[in-house]
Amino acid sequence: MGSSLLLAASLLATAATAAPRILVDVNTLKVIEHEDAFQRWYPASLTKLMTAYTVFRAIKAGELTLESPVVMSKHAAAEPPSKMYFKPGQKMTLDSALKIILVKSANDVSVAIAEAVSGSEQAFVDRMNAEAARIGMSSSRFINPNGLPGKGQYTTARDLAVLAVTLKREFPQYASYFALEGFTTGKKQYPNFNMLIGRFDGADGMKTGFICASGFNQVSSATRNGRSVVSVVLGSDSLGARADISAGMLEKGLTKQAGNVPTLGQLRPYGETRDVVADVSQEICSKHAAKVRSESRDEAGRQKLVSPYIHELNRPLRLVFAGLMGGDTAKPAGNEQVAVGDTGGLANVPIPIPRPTTF
Secondary structure, eight states: OOHHHHHHHHHHHHHHTOOOEEEEETTTOBEEEEESTTOOBOOGGGHHHHHHHHHHHHHHTTSOOTTSEEEOOHHHHTSOSSOOOOOTTOEEEHHHHHHHHHHTOOHHHHHHHHHHHHSSHHHHHHHHHHHHHHTTOTTOBOSSSSOOOOTTOBBOHHHHHHHHHHHHHHOGGGGGGGGOOEEEOSSOEEEOSOTTTTTBTTEEEEEEEEETTTEEEEEEEEEETTEEEEEEEEEESSHHHHHHHHHHHHHHHHHSOOOSOOBTTTOOOOOTTTTSOOOOHHHHSSHHHHHHHHHTBOTTSOBOOOOTTBOOOOSOOOOEEOOBOGGGOOOOOTTOOOOOGGGTTOTTOOOOOOOOOOO
């Protein structure tokens, strides 16, 4: 093996041992803590945050509305799981489609949204990258709207914090999309993979993601007493670990003063492996890792959580309706909550006034 290949292998191994994370105050933009924040990482389904942001920008531009139809094409329907398995030609509103991708992480629906907004998946991806560059995501590149792995798709904890803060500040009217506990099609219920929603005091978003190459990723947000923070955790080894780490970071951000720290815009790039996209497949998807994760579940099959800041959810999930239009639409059953307009069914949630964000 040549020296250049040895160096590349060494850098990749070093990058894979990173633990990217960042904690930011949404109001002051202060970076309360960070580690490997500029290390390039596979975003997995955190990509759908960028998809949602691009959709919100299109709505703001008057190109479509939340009631616009999203049609499942043959191309979209062919995407691999996670997916809804809707058939080509079936339709849903954009409102339902957004709920589905942000709760279920449906890859087929993400592509259908892209086609509805921009006419083709590639045109939408080009728009995603343009929007990312515009808001200052300086080390991110997207190759699809759903986060399925592929060469050339990467982001960083710092860039995801920029995106999360921008979503919260620019589009507060859509905040409830990220705080859904789950949805129902009328036939089947889908809980949110974010284990903080409803279980961490003040949790109000945002998204989880997983592929072997990225490990377990999570962008979280929480608000208490007028203080709002976002955290990004990349490369955790389990669902429970990413929730526990995220809860600890959010609690710190909500209860302690940030002190003399840089803002998100002042944080300068660091890390010798930051331009190498880390791949943790061998650590995350080995037989040993799978065995460890199976042992971290209780007798009921639920993920064990150790954070003292996460409590049991001793009530039924609050579900909103997200399903197909027309004759394909199934009505909600029982006392399941039905979505209404932009609020995602979570009525009486105060909507703050948008403020411009500069990084």
